[in-house]
Amino acid sequence: MQNRLGLGLVRQPRTVLFGPGQRRQLPQIAASYGRRCLLVTDARMASTPEFQEIAAQLEAAGFVVFLYDGALPDLPRANVMEAAAAQADRGIDVIVGIGGGSSMDLAKSVSAVLSHGGDVRDYFGEFQVPGPTLPVITVPTTGGTGAEVTSLAIVFDEERGAKMAIADVRIEPVAAIIDPELTLSCPRGLTAATAADALSHLVEAFTARPKNPTPEQLATQIYVGKNRITDLFCAEGLRLMNGALARVVANPADLEARSDVMFAAYCAGMAINTTGTAAAHAIQSPIAAIGHVAHGFGVGALLPYVMRLNLPYATAEFAAIGRLLEVAGPDQPELEQARAGIERIERLLELVGAPLELRALGVTEDHVAQIASASVKATRLVLNNPAPLTEATVAALLVRGIAGDRSWWTAP
Template sequence: MPDDTAAAAVGTLRLPPRIHFGYGARRQLPEVVRLHGRRVLAVVDPFLVGTPILRETVDALTAAGLGVLVHSDITPELPVDTLDAAVATARDYRADVVLAIGGGSALDAAKLIALLSAYGGPLHRYYGENLVPGPIVPLVAVPTTAGTGSEVTPVAVVSDPARELKVGISSPFLVPSVAVVDPEFTLGTPATVTAWSGIDALVHAVESYTAKPFGPDWPAPLPVFTGRNVLSESAALEAATRLGQWLPVAVHRPGDRRARHEVALGSLLGGIAFGSTGTHLCHALQYPIGALTKTPHGLGTGLMLPYVIDTLMAQPDAVARLAALGAALEAIPPAEASAARTLARVVEINREIGVPETLADIGLTPGQLPQIAELGLRSTRLVAAAPVEPSHELLLGILERAYHGALENRSVR
């Protein structure tokens, strides 16, 4: 068999059987929820309780003959012990479908409640990849922030005090049964939440599009994340197009309905892309950075993005892909794009939306960088997808440049 580019281009998509997007998409909820059961546990972000949009949603479900129990005791960053009461509630109620409405923590909580309701605990039995034994309680996911893409991805992340870092549970069985993405839910989101979640969505697009290819040899069992993916590349580029043009607008004009629509679509497309390919260096480094600084996930991945792009520019194949991302980001002809111009635009977007420029700005010290590099290297699933050979030296170099705000391609600053 000839070893050519076409033969090496492989792809896998694992997505909800139904995805609905756009203003008014929430009106599909009674129909899609009813397909999976009539006793609904609604896992809801606390800030939504008492809001007109949640009342409208619950009223529509009950009018359709569904029983709805709202559970809103969701803790940010999702400490593992906070799930116990929710799982007990789901079992006592005998929920046969879980409806998740909220940001990344609420959606991840709902995934794990659906998992533990089906198979029991302890949760650490499922840490890692492909350890969920089968289908979970059906899950309908409705995001209220535009960034995590959790409504279409096979992963949930929790904070476990027994571990130094957040822990991921990855399985195709965690992909929701239905994703309903209505930008109406994102109106009124604070500017900082819009910025951190939105820049994380852009990181998803960049890392998905630049991930290392794992094919064409198909291992068994197939990893949850399979590296560069010919089926998801167009989604990653389209996500970059939407986010590059509209994320700063959504941050500075939070009531702009067009901007909210475009950023929500960019986030969804980024989730579709990375849900199959995986992410790499920004995420591997953010987990220890976030643990040490207690800063939001998207702030960390966004801060690291220019420095990771700067590092990838040493790889000939990555340069071409970075240029393609830049053409999408700026909506310019490919002939005008370059990796350096992409880096410049990412730096500019970060400044426009308020992402800190350096690790020093978020309170880290030079002495902490080697530990961060070591912990980042332990995120084997993430660093395995990097298009460069991961090493402690490589990660430490990225961190040192991020600490000092020193990009090697200084012409873009």
């Protein structure tokens, strides 16, 4: 768990604009890329006054605006292909993804398919997009996924029954406009689930394995380990979450608290764009097919058990989290600091109403072997985890999670 190279690396959009009301800068930013604009969103967002204002401002600025408002949760492959086919002959110059993670990932996926044809499956994997793509601008409406700044698009392949990823710097958004006002109308349940997702991103990125990559690995792999710069983003994100989550829960109209949570989610996105996520996300993917629980609640429910699994391998990192979250002092033994950090993360998850045991996700002992087998196939994520992951380890962890066993076990 040492960054022996002293490496610092993040990948990021060319422009990131953050702040209340900043969505109104979209026409000026989009104008650099052309005048034929495709807006990608979901049906709920498309019906809101805020979305209609955005579309009207683009039209008033001289854009020809096309709309696809069929983005679906967990982004099915068929959704990508339908959206791309509908735009094939329109001469799109720029794509704007407005909404949650699925809408923004749909925008990135459609960009690849419109630019190079074929099936979105052709681009699953790392660096499989053969050339430049249509520019994508992201406008998130939730504080959680971090998709506004990542080089990833997560697509559910119905035939494989698994989530797949386009992982390529060529689909990195050219700009992200992060306006916390857009989260004010976010339903309470979605606010909670996305906050749990962002919190899991911050923890997994901060405790991810440093990989000390070679120049060749830096050029060919998206996830190249935690490093000095990702740690800075994680530290700021954790600090903001620690102070803002309770305020958002108490008063969803608190714009300052919404802004802090959204900035924390941005920090998390910046970190996982280089570190990747780890065990909680690898295990959640097959669980999603069982209980159909919101992604954020899935990873949130797994996080207490994943943190315990990783504690012996990332004690210093969890101790640092304890100090960042102001529940541990430097004079305490390192293990006490680390446990305090883990308990505070669990308390933050409880504050937003996230379940902390796996039965709440519909997982039973009958599912353990199936989930464990599928989890370890997510090699891209497994290799990021500080503790080694095997089918046996994951199965034992799942049994702990089903029982809600949050004692300080040293092995699952």
